[in-house]
Amino acid sequence: xxxxTATPGTTARDRFEPxxxxxxxxxxxxxxxxxxxxxxLFFALLMLLYDVLSRGLPWLDxxxxxxxxxxxxxRAGILPALIGSLQIGVIVGILTFPTGVAAAIYLSEYAKDNxxxxxxxxxxxxxxxxxxxxxxxFGLAIFVRALGFGFTLMAGALTLTLLILPVVIIASxxxxxxxxxxxxxxxYALGASRWQMVRGTLMPAAAPGIMTGIILxxxxxxxxxxxxxxxGAFTFVTFLPNPIEGGYTVLPIQVYQWAxxxxxxxxxxxxxxxxxxxxxxxxxxxxALIVRIRLSRHIQW
Amino acid sequence: xxxxxxxxxxxxSSSGGVGPAIRIAAAGERRGTEDTERQTVIELQDLSCYxxxxxxxxxxxLEVRKQRITALIGPSGCGKSTxxxxxxxxxxxxxxxxxxxxxxxDGQDLYGSGVDPVAVRRRVGMVFQKPNPFPKTVWENVAxxxxxxxxxxxxxxxxxxxxxxxxxxxxxxxxxxQSGMALSGGQxxxxxxxxxxxxxxxxxxxxxxCSSLDPxxxxxxxxxxxxxxxxxxxxxxxxxxxxxxxxxxxxxFMTMGEDRAGYVVEQGExxxxxxxxQNQLTEDYVSGxxx
Numbered sequence: 001x002x003x004x005t006a007t008p009g010t011t012a013r014d015r016f017e018p019x020x021x022x023x024x025x026x027x028x029x030x031x032x033x034x035x036x037x038x039x040x041l042f043f044a045l046l047m048l049l050y051d052v053l054s055r056g057l058p059w060l061d062x063x064x065x066x067x068x069x070x071x072x073x074x075r076a077g078i079l080p081a082l083i084g085s086l087q088i089g090v091i092v093g094i095l096t097f098p099t100g101v102a103a104a105i106y107l108s109e110y111a112k113d114n115x116x117x118x119x120x121x122x123x124x125x126x127x128x129x130x131x132x133x134x135x136x137x138f139g140l141a142i143f144v145r146a147l148g149f150g151f152t153l154m155a156g157a158l159t160l161t162l163l164i165l166p167v168v169i170i171a172s173x174x175x176x177x178x179x180x181x182x183x184x185x186x187x188y189a190l191g192a193s194r195w196q197m198v199r200g201t202l203m204p205a206a207a208p209g210i211m212t213g214i215i216l217x218x219x220x221x222x223x224x225x226x227x228x229x230x231x232g233a234f235t236f237v238t239f240l241p242n243p244i245e246g247g248y249t250v251l252p253i254q255v256y257q258w259a260x261x262x263x264x265x266x267x268x269x270x271x272x273x274x275x276x277x278x279x280x281x282x283x284x285x286x287x288a289l290i291v292r293i294r295l296s297r298h299i300q301w
Numbered sequence: 302x303x304x305x306x307x308x309x310x311x312x313x314s315s316s317g318g319v320g321p322a323i324r325i326a327a328a329g330e331r332r333g334t335e336d337t338e339r340q341t342v343i344e345l346q347d348l349s350c351y352x353x354x355x356x357x358x359x360x361x362x363l364e365v366r367k368q369r370i371t372a373l374i375g376p377s378g379c380g381k382s383t384x385x386x387x388x389x390x391x392x393x394x395x396x397x398x399x400x401x402x403x404x405x406x407d408g409q410d411l412y413g414s415g416v417d418p419v420a421v422r423r424r425v426g427m428v429f430q431k432p433n434p435f436p437k438t439v440w441e442n443v444a445x446x447x448x449x450x451x452x453x454x455x456x457x458x459x460x461x462x463x464x465x466x467x468x469x470x471x472x473x474x475x476x477x478x479q480s481g482m483a484l485s486g487g488q489x490x491x492x493x494x495x496x497x498x499x500x501x502x503x504x505x506x507x508x509x510x511c512s513s514l515d516p517x518x519x520x521x522x523x524x525x526x527x528x529x530x531x532x533x534x535x536x537x538x539x540x541x542x543x544x545x546x547x548x549x550x551x552x553x554f555m556t557m558g559e560d561r562a563g564y565v566v567e568q569g570e571x572x573x574x575x576x577x578x579q580n581q582l583t584e585d586y587v588s589g590x591x592x
Binding site: 112113180182183184185186187188189190191192193196200201204205296297298299300301 | 389391394396419420422423424426427429431433434435436437438445446448449450480481482483493496497500
């Protein structure tokens with residue numbers, strides 16, 4: 001059965017198949033390009049790991065973890081910076097969770113679809129793209145100066161909370177939007193009020209996405225450097241930080257300080273500090289994965 | 302239930318396509334009291350539904366009687382779902398939606414001032430087109446409604462009773478702690494029915510409850526409906542005329558006019574609608590000539 005519009009003598013096969021080889025070849029090229037892209041990333045990661053591990057591992061020992069910074073590299077330790085990072089992470093998590101989730105629930109469930117709320121949503125997306133050093137300047141003006149927190153860990157944590165709130169709100173918003181409307185209707189049809197629907201149906205259904213977003217945002221906060229330089233983390237501390245009083249430092253800044261010294265031994269302990277930071281990141285990412293699996297064990301859509 | 306040949310004699314004739322009326326006999330036998338002697342539970346008086354300026358349903362007046370199954374049939378887009386969602390005020394969730402006319406549940410005007418839609422929805426339950434169990438355990442799915450409504454009794458007992466009534470207990474009694482979403486489609490829909498009857502509604506609305514189910518599960522739901530109507534009043538929207546003929550006592554046929562607004566063409570006992578329709582449109586629809 002040849003096509004009706006064909007000129008005599010040419011079959012459908014002639015007209016449709018000359019490009020077959022080329023079409024398949026294009027697909028093969030694209031497949032190769034994808035492999036290449038992943039390969040670049042993988043290679044870069046391997047190089048980074050090799051470089052850091054080869055230089056840092058010799059310095060990594062229990063004394064390094066439990067020691068305090070010192071003028072002499074062989075006696076220097078990471079503990080104040082590690083505790084500072086952990087405290088920042090926990091405080092940021094505690095502050096971000098209620099605010100971020102509440103804001104996302106407002107935008108997703110309560111806000112009417114009017115111009116104001118659409119502008120709000122767009123601006124939150126934009127906020128997540130603002131360079132982090134800007135947040136540092138803002139934190140310096142508001143938390144350190146105006147609100148009188150001074151150069152304390154609390155001022156740093158509040159600054160980072162502002163920095164990651166947009167990220168958490170957007171992640172939570174996506175998680176809430178991914179819950180099918182039939183879930184909302186199911187709850188309403190049983191006589192649920194809006195809050196009961198949100199609390200009993202929506203939040204459990206969106207919990208995996210929300211919690212993953214918060215943990216990954218915490219990881220980002222722990223890795224931030226620039227804004228904290230402005231709000232006082234760039235200090236030499238040999239004591240464990242108190243959130244509301246006195247100086248503090250965090251892991252990435254400690255890395256930066258040591259890496260800036262000319263002596264090669266400081267390069268070594270800088271690499272060792274990077275390993276500690278990487279392990280911390282790995283733990284948080286693993287935690288995000290576990291929480292996600294655990295919270296979504298009843299969910300299948 | 303005999304799974305191998307579910308009500309074989311009835312199904313055997315369903316391939317004909319032209320004569321759905323043949324299957325009324327079964328429904329007729331089930332009928333006890335005459336329709337008109339039954340108490341009216343829901344009454345619509347000159348009810349119109351609007352989405353913004355668009356009138357989706359116009360001037361509907363009908364009565365739904367106690368412990369009967371009332372089927373709403375009609376072509377796609379004729380407003381069946383809009384109408385059924387008006388009965389439990391589900392449409393109030395659509396911002397532009399508005400109702401004109403009156404809707405009475407046991408004599409109370411549901412759209413009167415001071416009527417809380419949240420309270421209405423406990424009294425008028427709803428089962429949806431696609432099973433929508435919550436991402437919780439089977440037990441929690443059933444217990445959710447009673448919990449949010451402040452149920453004071455023994456939840457375990459209520460969950461078991463509701464699951465038994467929904468003919469699901471034997472399937473899930475060992476899986477109460479598993480996810481409700483892990484059940485099969487038909488089981489999920491029966492779980493949704495169990496969840497609905499757990500809050501003891503007066504009316505159960507079903508919006509094409511079998512459209513995503515296989516024939517065997519469909520049959521199970523229909524048998525369950527026949528069982529449930531001993532206690533509940535059921536309104537079902539269906540695209541499946543065989544289902545309306547098999548399962549319902551009263552049938553309401555809707556279609557849409559030139560203005561795309563749905564309206565009721567004919568209503569009456571299912572036997573009459575399918576064997577002796579008074580309106581040409583009804584006859585064309587039930588005999589499969591349009592829609």
